[in-house]
Amino acid sequence: MKIREIMTPSVRWEQPEDSLVDAASLMRELDVGILPVLKGSAVLGMITDRDITIRAAAAARPPADTQVREVMTPSVFFVYDDQNVEKALEVLKEHQIRRVPVASRDHRLVRILSLGDIAVDASTAQSGEVLKHVSRPAEPVR
Numbered sequence: 332m333k334i335r336e337i338m339t340p341s342v343r344w345e346q347p348e349d350s351l352v353d354a355a356s357l358m359r360e361l362d363v364g365i366l367p368v369l370k371g372s373a374v375l376g377m378i379t380d381r382d383i384t385i386r387a388a389a390a391a392r393p394p395a396d397t398q399v400r401e402v403m404t405p406s407v408f409f410v411y412d413d414q415n416v417e418k419a420l421e422v423l424k425e426h427q428i429r430r431v432p433v434a435s436r437d438h439r440l441v442r443i444l445s446l447g448d449i450a451v452d453a454s455t456a457q458s459g460e461v462l463k464h465v466s467r468p469a470e471p472v473r
Contacts, residue, residue: 412435
């Protein structure tokens with residue numbers, strides 16, 4: 332099965348200059364916890380509800396005056412829409428992430444693949460295996 336067959340059907344994003352209020356509002360509207368951050372067609376990072384909470388709210392940064400670029404997660408792992416789902420499972424497990432951007436071969440962001448997409452459309456064994464790896468405790472940052 333190809334990734335394009337099971338990925339979330341649409342994607343919205345934020346720009347690095349947008350405020351955290353903009354990002355949080357869009358997350359609420361879409362009922363999601365993550366948004367890609369794009370400058371033009373280049374993905375610069377991902378902003379999550381956790382980024383907003385841990386990096387901004389816990390540091391008492393004013394959401395209306397804090398730009399997405401200041402708290403986003405800059406490292407992004409990709410999969411391609413024409414790859415097999417097994418490749419996405421490897422990326423999710425290896426990096427212990429629950430969502431991964433999906434790019435076309437010309438490097439345009441086309442969708443997001445989530446653990447939920449896999450749970451709905453992949454085998455029970457695949458879903459269980461990736462969930463097990465994604466959910467194991469991460470090593471502490473030192």
